[in-house]
Amino acid sequence: MVSEQWAVRAGGMDKMAMTGARRDEDLGISETISTSAPITPNPFPVNISESTSLQITTIWLNGKNFLQWSRSALMVIRGRGRLGYVTGTTIKPDESDPTYATWDAQNSMVMAWIVNSMEEDIRESYLYYSTTKELWDALTVAFSDLENSAQLFEFRNKARNLRQGDLDVRQYYNSL
Incomplete structure (x- = not known):
């Protein structure tokens, strides 16, 4: 496994050493990063x-x-x-x-x-x-009644006849 240290400076990123640590001087944060061969995921991972x-x-x-x-x-x-x-x-x-x-x-x-x-x-x-x-x-x-033309007709009629009336905009939109 190969690890590299990177330091962020005003002029950009400079490669430092092969220690496995990274330091962001502007934020005062350091973290360990590493690079290695990709791991092949299980085709049926269990969570x-x-x-x-x-x-x-x-x-x-x-x-x-x-x-x-x-x-x-x-x-x-x-x-x-x-x-x-x-x-x-x-x-x-x-x-x-x-x-x-x-x-x-x-x-x-x-x-x-x-x-x-x-x-x-x-x-x-x-x-x-x-x-x-x-x-x-x-x-x-x-x-599934997606192909049921009678039900589609009923839905279209309900939508056509729906009026906002006393409903607020959210209720009216949800009714549609």
Whole structure:
């Protein structure tokens, strides 16, 4: 591992010595920096803090709010770096592969996040899927009304007939 010391001066940066320390004279701060070969990340990194809570959203899937629920759940899943399990881009390795146990644990964790954000009567029907992708696809087919023209007509009518009235701007905007 190679380390270098840098000192910041008014005239720029001067390379000092190979000690592993850096000093910023203007701020009176010194810190240790080092350079080494890049570390290859685990393809299925485990973050213990993400497993402490199975509730990923305050919005519970109730059968009528799939669009709002799915957007909220996907934001958290994406933020935790696990969107590939939902989309299917994180491929299930062979059971003989050394990464299988980690993949299986993380797939199960994402499935638990999703299932635990559903109302109980819906949850029971979705406990038996083996992958997050299968679970998400089944939920999308069952609850997504994006292609339902009657519902789109209803939404357009509500938006067209909505008036601000006694609502403040924030409430009116959220209603839209």
